[in-house]
Amino acid sequence: MKKKETKRKGLGKTITLLLVLVLIGVGIGFSFKPIFKNLKFGLDLQGGFEVLYKVESIDGSKMNSDKMQATYKTLSKRIDSLGVNEPEIILEGNDRIRVKLAGVKNEDEARKQLSTVATLSFRDVDNNLLMDSNVLNASNAAKVGQDSAGNPAVSLSIKDKDKFYNVTNRIKDKETGKNLIVIWLDYEEGKDSYENEQGKCGTEGSRCLSAATVSQAFASDVIIQGNFKQEEVENLVDLINSGSLPSKLTEISSKTVEASFGDNTFSKIVIAGIIGLLLIVAIMVLVYHFVGLISTICLLIYTLLVFAIFWTIGGVLTLPGIAALILGIGMAVDSNVITFSRIKDDLYKGRSLESAYKQGTKESLSSIVDANITTLIIAIIMFIFGESSIKGYATMSMITIFVTMFTMVFLTRFILGLFVKTGYFSNKTAAFINVSKNDIPDTSKNEEVKVKPFSKVNFIGKTKFFVGLSLLVIVAGTVFTIVKGPNLGIDFKSGSNISLITSEKLSKDELQEDLDELKLKATDIKIDNKQTDIIVSQVFDENKVKKVKNYFKEEYDASVDISVISNVVKKDLIKNAIYSILISFIGIILYVSLRFKFSYAFGGIVALLHDVAMMFGVFILTRLEVNTMFIAAVLAIIGYSINDTIVCFDRVRENINKNDKKMTKEKHL
Numbered sequence: 001m002k003k004k005e006t007k008r009k010g011l012g013k014t015i016t017l018l019l020v021l022v023l024i025g026v027g028i029g030f031s032f033k034p035i036f037k038n039l040k041f042g043l044d045l046q047g048g049f050e051v052l053y054k055v056e057s058i059d060g061s062k063m064n065s066d067k068m069q070a071t072y073k074t075l076s077k078r079i080d081s082l083g084v085n086e087p088e089i090i091l092e093g094n095d096r097i098r099v100k101l102a103g104v105k106n107e108d109e110a111r112k113q114l115s116t117v118a119t120l121s122f123r124d125v126d127n128n129l130l131m132d133s134n135v136l137n138a139s140n141a142a143k144v145g146q147d148s149a150g151n152p153a154v155s156l157s158i159k160d161k162d163k164f165y166n167v168t169n170r171i172k173d174k175e176t177g178k179n180l181i182v183i184w185l186d187y188e189e190g191k192d193s194y195e196n197e198q199g200k201c202g203t204e205g206s207r208c209l210s211a212a213t214v215s216q217a218f219a220s221d222v223i224i225q226g227n228f229k230q231e232e233v234e235n236l237v238d239l240i241n242s243g244s245l246p247s248k249l250t251e252i253s254s255k256t257v258e259a260s261f262g263d264n265t266f267s268k269i270v271i272a273g274i275i276g277l278l279l280i281v282a283i284m285v286l287v288y289h290f291v292g293l294i295s296t297i298c299l300l301i302y303t304l305l306v307f308a309i310f311w312t313i314g315g316v317l318t319l320p321g322i323a324a325l326i327l328g329i330g331m332a333v334d335s336n337v338i339t340f341s342r343i344k345d346d347l348y349k350g351r352s353l354e355s356a357y358k359q360g361t362k363e364s365l366s367s368i369v370d371a372n373i374t375t376l377i378i379a380i381i382m383f384i385f386g387e388s389s390i391k392g393y394a395t396m397s398m399i400t401i402f403v404t405m406f407t408m409v410f411l412t413r414f415i416l417g418l419f420v421k422t423g424y425f426s427n428k429t430a431a432f433i434n435v436s437k438n439d440i441p442d443t444s445k446n447e448e449v450k451v452k453p454f455s456k457v458n459f460i461g462k463t464k465f466f467v468g469l470s471l472l473v474i475v476a477g478t479v480f481t482i483v484k485g486p487n488l489g490i491d492f493k494s495g496s497n498i499s500l501i502t503s504e505k506l507s508k509d510e511l512q513e514d515l516d517e518l519k520l521k522a523t524d525i526k527i528d529n530k531q532t533d534i535i536v537s538q539v540f541d542e543n544k545v546k547k548v549k550n551y552f553k554e555e556y557d558a559s560v561d562i563s564v565i566s567n568v569v570k571k572d573l574i575k576n577a578i579y580s581i582l583i584s585f586i587g588i589i590l591y592v593s594l595r596f597k598f599s600y601a602f603g604g605i606v607a608l609l610h611d612v613a614m615m616f617g618v619f620i621l622t623r624l625e626v627n628t629m630f631i632a633a634v635l636a637i638i639g640y641s642i643n644d645t646i647v648c649f650d651r652v653r654e655n656i657n658k659n660d661k662k663m664t665k666e667k668h669l
Contacts, residue, residue, distance in 0.1 A: 017418055024297070039311050041102060042318035042392070045269075048102035049110050049256050053249040055095050063095045063247065067134075071097060071247050075114065088316060097249070102316070111542050119248065122167070123182045125194045125211075130167050130181065135160040142237045144230075145223055152233040153223045154209075161219045169217035183209040251542060252566040256549070269322050276326060277303075280333055288340050289434045290425070294415055295336045295408075302332050302407040309399050320393035327636060328400025331375065331643065332408040338647060339364040339413070340433060341453075347435045348451045350443040357420045361413050367650040368409055370595055371643040376401050377587040378638055385580040470614060477617025486620055487524075489627030490535055490565045492574055495523070496545075498534040499561040500552055506532050514555065518548060540564050581612075584638050592642075596649050604645045611641045 042048075055071055057063055068091055075089055075097065088100035101110055120141075122131040133141065137157040145155030158164050171179050182194050185207050192207055201208035212222075280299070284292035306325060310317065343360030351359065376398065383394035419425060425432040429440065441447035490497050500506070508525055511534065515522055524535040540548065540562065549560045585605055592601035612634055619626060 017415075017422070024301075039307065040314070040316045042100065042316045042321075045317065045319065046102050048100065050098070050100045050254065051111070051114065051251055052092075052096060052098045052253040053114075054252050055097055055247045055249060057247050065094075067247055068094070068097070071249075075099060100316075114249070119186060121184045121187050123184060123187065123194070124171065125178055125180050125182060125198075127182075127187075127193050130171070131163060135164050144233050144237055147223055152230045154233055154237055156222050158218075158221050164222075165217050165219040168214050171214040172216055179214050180211050181214055182211045185209055253564050254540075254542070254545065255563040256545070256561050269319070273322070273326065277329070280329070284333065284336075287434060289430070290419075290432045291336075291340055291343075291416060294419075295333065295340075295412060298336075298407050298412045298415070299329065299332065301411065302403055303329070305403045305407060306396075306399055309403065310396065315395060316392065318392045320390065321396040324393045324396035325400060327640065328397065328404065331372075331640065332400065332404040334371075334643065335368045335404055335408045336412055338367055339409075344433060344435050345453065347429060347433070347440055348449060348453070350441040350447070350449070353426050353429055353432065354420055357416065363654065365409070367647045369405075370646045370650060372401050372405060374588055374591060374642045374646060375640065377591060378584050378636075381580050381584050381587060385576040385583070470610060473617040473621070474610075474613045477613070477620040480620045484620075486616075486626045487623045489625045489630075490563065492626060493537075494539055494565050495535060495537045496540045496565075497563040498536070498548060498552070499563075500532040500534070500556065501559040502530055502532070502556045505530055506556070514551070518551060520548075539566050581634060581638070588638070588642055592646075592649070596653060600649050604642060604649070607645055608638055608641055611637055 055063055055068065057067060072089055072091060076087075088098075088102075090098040090100070092098055099114060120133040120136070121129055122135070123129055135158060136142075137159045141157055143155050143157070145153050147153040168181070171181055173179070180194075182201070184192065187207060194208065194211065197206055197208040198211060200206040201211045277299075281296045284295050286292070288295070303325075306328070310321075315321070339361055342364040343356050346356035346359045347353065349356075379394045379397035379401065382397070383391050386394055419432075427437065429435040429437060439451045441450055506527060508527065511525060511532065512522075515534070515536075520536045520538060522534050522536050524533075526533040538544070545562050545564065549562060552558045552560045585608070588608070589598075589601045589605060592604050615634065615637055618624075619630065624630075
């Protein structure tokens with residue numbers, strides 16, 4: 001009677017827990033839509049325009065953080081006038097600014113608005129530069145004011161009063177007609193001069209804003225006065241505030257993605273993601289039964305939390321970010337697989353379900369933690385050295401690692417622990433974790449272990465075959481590298497990439513005629529059904545981008561994307577790629593040496609070098625393009641490959657410790 005009562009209570013608790021989980025699952029399902037709807041999508045998923053600028057001081061002085069911040073603020077104000085939702089302005093190093101305008105409708109207007117940022121300069125009547133906008137306060141450099149007669153005027157807020165005083169003091173002593181300070185907006189050398197503009201200063205259409213007579217030195221804020229209307233003053237204030245830059249911008253790379261490309265990419269990603277998740281769910285349930293189902297529910301919570309955190313920090317979801325999320329899902333499931341495998345191992349040794357659960361979760365924890373930390377090291381290195389898209393990948397990787405530790409380690413174990421405590425599955429191990437009762441030895445009868453996992457597969461016996469295969473791929477890849485070289489993308493050799501989507505498949509002959517017409521020389525042409533990619537060695541400027549884009553639109557009614565990588569950017573990408581890979585190896589060596597031994601770290605690095613060499617060999621032999629995403633893939637392999645190695649190291653260390661304890665015990669006996 002007591003056994004039946006216990007079973008009924010266990011069944012009741014199990015059903016209650018299942019109902020709670022079902023309700024949680026339904027709640028998660030309804031939560032996905034609002035969070036996903038409010039996420040910000042990058043230009044590779046919704047189309048848009050991206051440009052990387054080199055920032056230089058107009059007076060030749062060295063750029064500093066103050067000047068970069070002033071440039072940042074100015075660009076922000078300029079972009080606001082474009083009406084773009086959620087623009088990205090990213091400072092890169094000491095002299096680079098990357099601007100991403102996802103969803104921008106008019107690329108030409110955006111490019112013009114960004115590249116013609118107004119710059120204010122103070123010059124003498126001979127057009128010599130006296131001061132630039134460095135003398136003005138970076139914020140609110142100008143405001144609407146009045147002159148002595150009460151007429152609308154522009155009030156300038158002076159930051160460097162000493163310099164302003166010295167300049168005005170020097171100018172005031174010049175002869176009449178020469179004691180003027182001419183204020184210019186967007187002065188162009190060789191084109192603008194005070195001699196030509198002196199009768200137009202302060203009028204509409206003239207870049208000469210004012211020509212003020214200096215009769216005394218000033219060490220305070222000043223007024224630009226003229227025959228201004230109120231509206232003209234307000235416009236002038238906006239121009240000065242948006243243009244009081246201590247710098248000039250030079251475009252060194254750009255990328256345009258039309259909405260059709262973004263929509264096409266996004267739909268493929270969604271389909272691939274759903275198929276991948278369904279396959280994971282099916283495999284987990286088939287292989288691990290009930291615990292696989294729990295893992296699936298936690299996986300849904302995991303995915304929701306990743307998106308929620310990404311949305312909270314204002315992240316922009318891009319194609320590399322989604323790739324990191326998908327790989328993160330694989331690693332999250334991996335952590336459960338490690339735990340479930342340890343529980344099964346302990347059941348095969350004759351432990352009870354409760355004992356196997358406690359021991360298995362305990363023994364698997366160090367492997368999971370070590371594996372995640374090594375991946376975190378790689379993600380941090382990618383974030384530090386990677387360019388914009390790689391930083392997005394790294395950010396998503398770091399989020400997935402922390403969420404994995406919470407959902408797939410803590411939460412999964414907590415939920416499984418509740419079900420184990422009900423006692424309902426104590427004699428139903430096949431339903432719980434796919435371990436038949438017949439495979440569990442009866443320790444009270446001194447039965448031997450019946451099942452030894454993987455004992456039927458002689459992995460070591462296949463060593464010669466796999467080593468030979470690896471050597472073949474690596475040697476063949478090396479020979480091909482020497483003979484033909486890698487298929488480098490424009491990221492690593494500079495140039496421009498033209499991507500076309502047309503209603504009909506194009507031929508190489510007609511494309512060659514088009515390239516001759518445009519006076520372009522293609523280094524590679526790839527035609528995949530209705531999508532065509534043309535790589536040319538020329539680095540397009542904004543006028544060439546516009547010309548090429550318009551040509552293919554008129555000729556084929558094509559959707560056209562153009563990416564431009566300058567030689568400057570190429571060198572930085574190569575340098576950062578080398579640094580990131582080398583520092584990744586050093587980071588792993590240090591961590592593994594601390595957690596295990598240096599000999600383990602050396603073995604792990606040799607295995608990683610093998611994996612990277614294999615990947616590079618496959619890329620060389622198949623002529624796949626080597627670009628920045630290839631570097632991201634290499635770093636991902638370094639991070640995820642070391643996971644398997646860490647799991648093996650952890651088990652080796654555990655077995656060595658057990659043997660040491662056993663030998664110590666035998667000595668004492």
